[in-house]
Amino acid sequence: MASRSHVDINERRLRPIYDCLDNGNNKKAIQEADKVLKKQKDLTCAKVLKALALLRMGRHAEGSSLLSTIHQSEPTEEQTLNAMSICYKETQQYDKIASLYDAASKQQPNNEDILSCLFMAHVRLGNYQQQQRTAMQLHKLRPKKNPYYFWAVMSIVMQAYQNEQLGKTMFLPLAEKMIKKYIQEDKIEAEAEIHLYLIILELQQNWTEALQVLEGPLGAFLGNELHSKETRLATICSKLSKWDRVSSIYKQLLDQMPDNWDFWLKYQEAVFHLVEDSYRDMKQEPSSDDSTPNTHAHLEAMQKFIEDKIQSMQNGVMMRGPYLAEIEFVKQISIRKLTTTSINQKSALKLLQEYFQHFGNKSSCYNDIKLYLDLLQAQELDQLLEFMKSDTGLESSDGSLIYARDVNQLTKHLVYLQLTRTMGKHSLLSIQEALALSQELLLRYRDGLQFGKELLPTDIQYSDNYLLLAVHLLLDVWSKTKDDVHLWRAIVHLELAIRDSVSNYQIKLLLIRLYCRKGVFGPCPALYDGMEIKHIMNDTLGHIVSNDVIRLGHFMEAGTMYATMVRFFVVNQKEASEHLMSSYKFGSFGRIHEFVQFQERLDNSLQYHTASTEKMLLELIMQTDRHESTEAAANGMNVHPLTDKTIDLSKLCDNRDLTLALAWDPPELLCATENRQKSFEEEKSWLLLRWTLLHVLLLAVMVGQEMAGVGVVNGNEENTEKKSPLKLLRQRAKDLQNCVQQCQGHKQPNQYHVVQGPSRTRLAEFVSGPHITAVTSVIDCIEYVYSLSQSGLDECQDVKVWALVKDSTQKLVLKDVQGLLKDCDGKRQLDSLALEQLVASVESISYITIMLGVCSKGLKILKNDWLKKFKKNKALHNSQPEIFDKFNQLILDVSASTKELHQIASCLDPVFSSLDIASLRLADIPDEEQIQREAERLVWTKVESSVQQSSGEICEVLHHKQFYLNTLML
């Protein structure tokens, strides 16, 4: 009792500190902690809470040193340990949590709570061996608590995943033995334990044993998940080639759920295995006659089973499963080249026609039929189209337009049209025909809107896909003719459609795509935000904007967008281990490996690495108008250029969702797989180039700090050997040139599918343009200045380094930019290429400025030294070394190039170039189309303000760079 009241007093004393911390009042928390400590010097927890407050206030040095003193005293008191864990979690020093509890458990080896916290600390670190050891300690302490024992087993299984070879020979057999022991001693208590046993057996591909478990008394433990026992049994039986058994399991499941597609596929697979087995038997015993009774018996039975299922629906709800199963049956027979003389089988064409008749009014029918188009010959495809056309009843022979009567008919017609496109029929149309069809679909779209009058704003209009098809046709024409009129029309139609269907993300996706294609980023943030892209979508959908936002010079927006994307990943990394711990707590052993893999996929996400690299490069451009601010920005980055290893491209995961945008083009035009691969390679090369560039800049900044005698922050490790920033800078500069060398194949920008393809990077511009040469030319200057700072001005020679920088900087100034519009075969086209080049040049000028800042830093020191000497001994030198003047001259030259770029950027601004974009009518919409004309004007306003913004932001950045350059004069 006495000790209990002691705890209560402590709790009461600490409460005010906790309250302050919870309210974010860190200053007051420190005062409260000091008050408590005055009364009770040895109340360790109060000290920890003070440290926490210090850390939260950003006073890291004080907080950390306080913590480390407490850490060394090896506390064991629960509240103190908890508070310390919070400190370490917030500073992401997870290894210290483990060492904290490790020390505590040595002091109190029989404390279950401490041990269990230690186990979780190892889970957070992914240290499976230590997990196993700690779990066994817990087990010895509480032998009756099953979970501890199985935590140990699971930790062994995780080691098997880590090391496949040892897994097979050591870890899995050990894990199996441990569970067998519990089975023999009749100690199994929970479903989770049997699940774990099955996982172990399956990993060892010990199917026979797994089958025994499922069928034996232990199988009774299973059964919480729907059909999971049956499907698991079937999977094991198929591993053992017990096809008879598999087929009967799935038959039973299909009796209950005749619409489950997976069951149908597996059932058919099993039966076809039986068929092939009986063929083989027959060949071995050639005595029987030609007929193959067994084979046919299997096939006939399956066909009968499918037909029965179809029959049984006649008076009830129509389900797609059995119908599609019948088509799948035909497909399998054709793939497996089985002779089916005795089976009375319908043709694939007939079956697809029937399928369309039954289910054409469901939009999913398109995807279903598409799966089986391969079964048909060219002539049959035409027959299918012909059939669908007449079945929808909306295509008259005299060319007059018949509109859909209801949503069902409309959907059916859309399925027909989409399949027409997939079969490549739209590619065969002439320009006139394509435009006419597009016009017809627009009329159908508008008429179809009547069916959606009652829809909520959160619903999507039934007829929207008519519009998308019409727009895709316009884009076909645009691709063929290169005439932007069609593209602008497409944009106008989409802008109008979004008003009637505000929730249709397909329209927003396509608008973003098309605007970016024309160099207009202004309208995109609102469209992107309108899709409510958040959390994991930052990973899968961030690519929609992340390349274009910076390419088109919307620097501010880029900063916001990259920050949002990076935040998702960083927050996730902090929380990642929480659900691993819950899995151990709830015994969801099947999830643990899955969670670990999932986390790896996020940590290695291409989007994450791209966004964080771009974010840092952007900070070096945006937050710098003098060299001090550059140094501050560089120091604040979570990158350690001296110790970081080159980014490992082979580990990167492509988590982009590239199939979201609807496109009904034939597979050979979409090239989905090929495009993904090509774009992933491009993105990886681009990332490596940008990553290396970032490191070049950060190392350069470090060289400057070294010359000034400032201690260089050396990575996150405390005891690394001292590395020279300059040496590494040389290495990275070489890496950068290698990157460019290896990207010679990327000199022309990749073009992907206009609707669905990924967006391209800026690799082509950086590889073929003057940028990398310009950046590396300044590295030579830094090297030279550094050597002078070591050897003194006396070694000063006339070197060419300055001239090279001047030349390459001048190449960054774009030539022959006539403004925003250019004439292409007598047509006015918006020219976005100039904008892209300009942005790249602005970036390069910014990087060059930073590196000149490094030179200036070194030279200023040299000049001061010289001035001191000069004052002491005026007779010795009568003129200042000419290097200072040469450098000043270079700054003036770079500044002049910056001014020229500024001039070009202002010319892009339609206001300054007195260009009235709105009057241009690039979409050429006839006067009678009142609403469209209006929308066209609106589009032009958006274009105008977007270009204005790009131009304005570019000028702003250049303005800062000029200021920066001025501060560099000696």
Next chain:
Amino acid sequence: MTTIRPFRCDDLFRFNNVNLDPLTETYGLPFYLQYLAHWPEYFQVLESPSGEIMGYIMGKAEGSGEQWHGHVTALSVAPEFRRLGLAGKLMNGLEDISEKKQCYFVDLFVRVSNKVAVAMYEKLGYSVYRRVLEYYSGEVDEDAFDMRKALSRDKEKKSVIPLPHPVRPDELD
């Protein structure tokens, strides 16, 4: 025709076509992962023959005594796969599991404005148990219906007798 299978982490990379629906909330990762770790059998996904995610259901079992019940946390079907009865299929599955776990009832919350959903749940045997004031926050806060369906263990169907007055979110248990 559809494949129903347990939801996997990797599905989170592919469920955009479902989640870009404005009434479907995209939660932070811990939320999904907690459900996967704690109630894996209550998190099921529908996949089409061509491999797209058609929809999913996410739920849990909670409560003590006669309040032990199955709860539908999220249910959504992608626009192009609506009108196929898929939501009903997912709900049936969740009810089956709740029966197995001997729950007394299944409940769910739905925006009062979402008439399509309310009608669908009514068709599936659910009825409004109570109205929850300003349950959904947004530009304009919106009320929710707490809808329930009794399971076989609740023989007298006590769990679904409607409450006469609406409640506030902080009064929910």
